[in-house]
Amino acid sequence: MSRLNGKTAVVTGGATGIGFAAAKRFVDEGAFVFIFGRRQEALDKALKDLGSNARAVKGSVSDLEDLDRLYAAVKAERGSLDIVLANAGTGSQLALGKITVEHCDEAYETNVKGTLFTVQKALPLMGKGGSIILTGSSAGTTGAPGMGLYSASKAALRNFARSWAEDLKGTGIRVNVLSPGPTATELAKEALGEEGQKVFASMNPLQRMADPSEIGAVAAFLASDDSSFMTASEVAVDGGLAQI
Template sequence: MSRLEGRTAVITGGATGIGFASAKRFVEEGAFVFLFSRTRSRLDEAAAKLGPHARAVAGSINEIADLDRLFETVRAERGRVDILLANAAISEPTPLGQIAPEQFDRVFGANVKGLLLTVQGALPLMGEGGSIILTGSSASVKAFPNFSLYAATKAAVRSFARSWTPELADRGIRVNVLSPGGTRTEKALELMGDEGIEALRGATPIGRVADSDEIGAVAAFLASRDSRFMAGSEVFADGGIAQI
């Protein structure tokens, strides 16, 4: 398949999990991908797996200087951004009553402020036909105990897509949200363990959690012209967990 032939993509949180699976699918469909994440060793390993059509840039979405360096690298090497997958996020499951102010700042700082800074950094390099994909979550519409802080950030992400769609329409740039459900990733296993993943499997109507590649396939659809009439939408790839 070559739906993304010649296009340039930037993926934050691209070294592992859904970000890496999306990068892999983008490259398979013809895109050149810039991976952005904080951990250089994982980034280099991911880029090596993807081959010559991927480039690793280390940095934090919370640091303007890092984002400037990312997009200057993209400008110098490719000249533009056609696809932005703003995927980097953190989650610190904590029950209400125990959420500390600094924890609020960390989670909203990464998932909301960092995402905003990422999109604003990419905009000068984007034009007609551009696709911005924001990673949301089924947790924004379905309650999961101890995840209220994370869920609130993903609700904010959904709101961003609604507000930015009319703001960017004149430039021919689309904004959509991709909201996964339970997905077997390294991060999910670290947070919830096998027991938590098993609980998600049991709560998912189709009877299993997703592989990262399945979410990457939906990201490739939103990145391509196959979704060209979609803007301001939220696509749930969640096995029905937030739908039924």
């Protein structure tokens, strides 16, 4: 497939997991991709797999100077930008009564502030036909023990898309939310272990974890002109977890 031929994309949190799977799918469909992340070793490994149509910039979405460096690199090499997948995020299970200011700051610095400025700083490089994709979560819809802080930060992204679609009227730039459910990323494997993944998988009607490539496929759809009449939408790729 070549739906993204000639397009330039940025993927934050692009070295591993869903971000890497999306970056790989973008490259496979013809895009030139800049991946952005905090760990140089992971970025280097990802670049080996992505090939010559990818670049890596090290930094954090919570650091505005790092984001400036990212977009300066995009402008210098490509001149403009067509796709932004604001995927970088963080979170942990914290029950009410155990949450500290530091936990709150970390979640909102990355998931909310980081997403906001990832998008806002990209806009000068984007134009008609541009696609902004925010990585939400099934947790933004459902409630679960200990997930209040993370879930609230992801729910904020759903409203960002609704509000920004209004702000972007007349620009030809679309903004949508991609909301995965249980996905077999490296992080999930480390955090849940084999038994924990089985329990998590059993909670959705398909009774399995998604492969990151399945999420990446939907990201490519939202990035492409196949979704040209979609904005302010949320696409759930969660095995039905938050739908029934």
